[in-house]
Amino acid sequence: MGVTGTPTSINQGSKTKGGIGESTLRPDGTLKVTGEFAYSSDMWHEDMLWGHTLRSTTAHAEIRSIDTSEALAMPGVHAVLTYDDLPTEVKNYGLEIQDTPVLAHGKVRHHGEPVAVVAADHPETARRAAAKIKIDYAELPVITDEASATAPDALLIHEGRDDHHIGHVPHPNIVHRQPIVRGNADEAAERADVIVSGEYVFGMQDQAFLGPESGMAVPGEDGGVDLYVATQWLHSDLRQIAPVLGLPEEKVRMTLSGVGGAFGGREDISMQIHACLLALRTGKPVKMVYNRFESFFGHVHRHPAKLWYEHGATKDGKLTHMKCRIVLDGGAYASASPAVVGNASSLSVGPYVVEDVDIEAIALYTNNPPCGAMRGFGAVQACFAYEAQMDKLAAKLDMDPVEFRRLNAMEQGTLLPTGQPCDSPAPVAELLRRVKAMPLPPEQQWLAAGEEADVRALPGGLSNTTHGEGVVRGIGYAVGIKNVGFSEGFDDYSTARVRMEVVNGEPSRPCTPRWRRSARAASPSTRRSPAPSWASPR
Amino acid sequence: MRVNFTVNGRKQEADDVWEGESLLYVLRERMGLPGSKNACEQGECGSCTVRLDGVPVCACLVAAGQVEGREVVTVEGLADFAKQREESCASGACGSGGTSLQAARQWSAKGTDSQTGEGEELAPIQQAFIDAGAVQCGFCTPGLLVAADELLERNAEPSDADIREALSGNLCRCTGYEKILDAVRLAAARQDRQGSGV
Numbered sequence: 001m002g003v004t005g006t007p008t009s010i011n012q013g014s015k016t017k018g019g020i021g022e023s024t025l026r027p028d029g030t031l032k033v034t035g036e037f038a039y040s041s042d043m044w045h046e047d048m049l050w051g052h053t054l055r056s057t058t059a060h061a062e063i064r065s066i067d068t069s070e071a072l073a074m075p076g077v078h079a080v081l082t083y084d085d086l087p088t089e090v091k092n093y094g095l096e097i098q099d100t101p102v103l104a105h106g107k108v109r110h111h112g113e114p115v116a117v118v119a120a121d122h123p124e125t126a127r128r129a130a131a132k133i134k135i136d137y138a139e140l141p142v143i144t145d146e147a148s149a150t151a152p153d154a155l156l157i158h159e160g161r162d163d164h165h166i167g168h169v170p171h172p173n174i175v176h177r178q179p180i181v182r183g184n185a186d187e188a189a190e191r192a193d194v195i196v197s198g199e200y201v202f203g204m205q206d207q208a209f210l211g212p213e214s215g216m217a218v219p220g221e222d223g224g225v226d227l228y229v230a231t232q233w234l235h236s237d238l239r240q241i242a243p244v245l246g247l248p249e250e251k252v253r254m255t256l257s258g259v260g261g262a263f264g265g266r267e268d269i270s271m272q273i274h275a276c277l278l279a280l281r282t283g284k285p286v287k288m289v290y291n292r293f294e295s296f297f298g299h300v301h302r303h304p305a306k307l308w309y310e311h312g313a314t315k316d317g318k319l320t321h322m323k324c325r326i327v328l329d330g331g332a333y334a335s336a337s338p339a340v341v342g343n344a345s346s347l348s349v350g351p352y353v354v355e356d357v358d359i360e361a362i363a364l365y366t367n368n369p370p371c372g373a374m375r376g377f378g379a380v381q382a383c384f385a386y387e388a389q390m391d392k393l394a395a396k397l398d399m400d401p402v403e404f405r406r407l408n409a410m411e412q413g414t415l416l417p418t419g420q421p422c423d424s425p426a427p428v429a430e431l432l433r434r435v436k437a438m439p440l441p442p443e444q445q446w447l448a449a450g451e452e453a454d455v456r457a458l459p460g461g462l463s464n465t466t467h468g469e470g471v472v473r474g475i476g477y478a479v480g481i482k483n484v485g486f487s488e489g490f491d492d493y494s495t496a497r498v499r500m501e502v503v504n505g506e507p508s509r510p511c512t513p514r515w516r517r518s519a520r521a522a523s524p525s526t527r528r529s530p531a532p533s534w535a536s537p538r
Numbered sequence: 539m540r541v542n543f544t545v546n547g548r549k550q551e552a553d554d555v556w557e558g559e560s561l562l563y564v565l566r567e568r569m570g571l572p573g574s575k576n577a578c579e580q581g582e583c584g585s586c587t588v589r590l591d592g593v594p595v596c597a598c599l600v601a602a603g604q605v606e607g608r609e610v611v612t613v614e615g616l617a618d619f620a621k622q623r624e625e626s627c628a629s630g631a632c633g634s635g636g637t638s639l640q641a642a643r644q645w646s647a648k649g650t651d652s653q654t655g656e657g658e659e660l661a662p663i664q665q666a667f668i669d670a671g672a673v674q675c676g677f678c679t680p681g682l683l684v685a686a687d688e689l690l691e692r693n694a695e696p697s698d699a700d701i702r703e704a705l706s707g708n709l710c711r712c713t714g715y716e717k718i719l720d721a722v723r724l725a726a727a728r729q730d731r732q733g734s735g736v
């Protein structure tokens with residue numbers, strides 16, 4: 001029933017030189033090894049200002065007042081903007097739900113929420129000016145988990161929700177709920193010889209891409225703006241940026257600059273709108289570069305989760321049913337939470353055959369930092385829990401944990417919990433066989449290695465804090481499932497345009513790569529940054 | 539304050555430097571050499587690695603004033619630096635000269651193949667990173683190149699443990715490091731083959 005063939009080797013290669021599937025060198029490799037590749041943080045413009053964001057120091061509070069006068073009066077400061085300075089009626093943006101204020105209005109909902117932005121002629125001046133802004137916060141009770149989010153007297157994180165999920169959620173502090181029921185899990189449970197259930201807690205994680213958020217906005221003569229930015233999704237950014245600037249999309253000209261990693265963390269807006277606002281206000285190019293500390297506030301994280309699972313199995317090691325409840329903490333703003341809920345629920349069974357399932361996944365609104373896209377996108381949290389369950393089931397049945405997984409492994413043709421048949425190869429049992437066959441390092445390595453051993457090769461490695469004497473080795477196996485492309489039957493397509501030209505009778509590649517057209521390349525080559533205005537003269 | 543130092547073989551001076559500025563800031567924002575990257579500004583990631591009087595350092599942790607009168611090599615000057623090392627080793631002498639700042643600023647793959655490095659003067663370690671597929675987003679690459687080049691300078695046949703040790707101060711979030719190890723092994727092997735005249 002497959003639509004694709006069964007792979008026969010790791011690298012499928014191509015029979016045609018330059019054809020699809022051939023391993024090829026990076027188009028930008030040379031630029032990257034010479035230091036010439038222009039990342040968004042490398043932008044430079046004569047006359048440019050540095051932007052800085054002032055973020056809330058508290059997780060949930062009313063803003064009683066903001067006083068920017070001292071900051072504005074500092075020499076070298078060109079602009080200080082707050083909510084009141086936003087140029088148009090649209091003041092919120094968001095990937096799917098427009099619930100995120102460009103700058104906080106009357107209330108902050110999480111620690112690190114942007115409240116004001118500053119432009120100055122030196123980055124340190126901008127930081128010092130931001131520190132002079134006085135904000136009077138009145139603390140509100142914080143919502144941190146399901147119990148506090150859905151308590152009878154819980155404050156609503158977002159009042160007056162009118163998004164398309166609100167009609168399907170049991171409480172306004174739940175962003176989205178996705179149940180999946182197939183077969184009859186209660187009936188199937190009666191066939192089980194053993195039943196195992198457990199609750200699992202999964203912490204927040206960060207993408208920690210190496211190049212922090214950065215970019216430069218250059219005001220245009222037509223009242224528009226040119227934005228050079230590292231992002232995962234220019235088109236989605238543009239749809240969110242233009243309305244809050246009060247500009248038509250064609251007046252916001254976006255250029256992708258060099259991207260220093262992303263892993264999901266650049267699907268959302270970070271400095272884009274703030275830099276544009278400052279550039280439009282000051283009439284000067286504005287560069288914003290987060291430092292590592294701010295970067296952790298500057299993008300969404302992987303959802304922390306609480307997961308409850310129940311599995312049953314027969315004596316001969318076949319799964320009978322699965323029930324689960326997955327509670328994801330989406331934090332203060334929706335970001336990609338609805339899609340992450342979809343993934344968590346539709347992949348919650350893992351790469352196993354289970355006919356009877358009863359699944360519920362939800363994402364909460366809380367006062368924690370917002371969560372969204374990060375590699376795995378809901379699939380990882382579920383995997384952590386169902387794999388722990390597999391080990392517990394195997395132990396209860398007195399079976400080898402790998403053998404137990406192989407007995408239940410999905411394959412091409414298996415129905416996923418949504419009823420979708422898996423129409424491509426899924427060699428789960430074979431993967432497990434190969435992993436199990438891999439050799440393990442010797443027992444008591446520090447003894448086996450002998451006197452002459454290179455300590456760097458022993459457990460403890462370079463840090464040399466142990467050679468393994470106190471290290472206990474545990475061996476575990478786990479396997480997971482993740483969709484390729486978008487999830488839940490999303491209409492996922494891509495297009496490509498190919499242009500060929502013949503020059504002097506030879507085929508030629510006519511296009512200039514876009515990454516060469518950077519603001520940096522267009523700027524004068526001599527740089528003279530001013531000294532910060534508060535610094536002592538040389 | 540004013541700071542005078544040598545960058546990639548060429549004497550430079552930076553004016554109006556605030557005492558709190560790092561060498562990294564001065565290189566990137568005042569000298570037009572943004573090849574060294576700023577990823578943490580706290581000595582954790584190695585993206586800003588440069589040679590300071592020959593020693594690999596985190597440029598983010600060096601105050602600009604500390605560099606007064608000293609010599610810095612950045613990724614922009616790495617190809618020339620490696621070439622001169624090779625030439626001076628061949629002639630049995632060691633010297634310093636280098637790339638003019640102007641030349642380093644105008645470093646560009648124009649007129650060369652940006653994919654294969656062909657036509658571009660590259661250090662062996664730079665070519666090996668391209669060939670081994672050790673570059674993904676590339677943000678860690680400048681720092682890794684400077685560190686790896688220094689390793690190969692003092693140890694022509696590094697073991698895997700040597701490579702891991704030398705690069706243990708450099709973080710990469712994309713590659714998983716395997717291809718980076720491949721690249722250093724490849725550069726060492728090529729150097730070895732050249733050295734033995736094969």
Ligand code: FES
Nearest residue numbers: 578579581584598
């Ligand atoms: S930027 Fe210097 S070590 Fe990370």
Ligand code: FES
Nearest residue numbers: 675676710711712
């Ligand atoms: S290639 Fe992206 S961090 Fe190393």
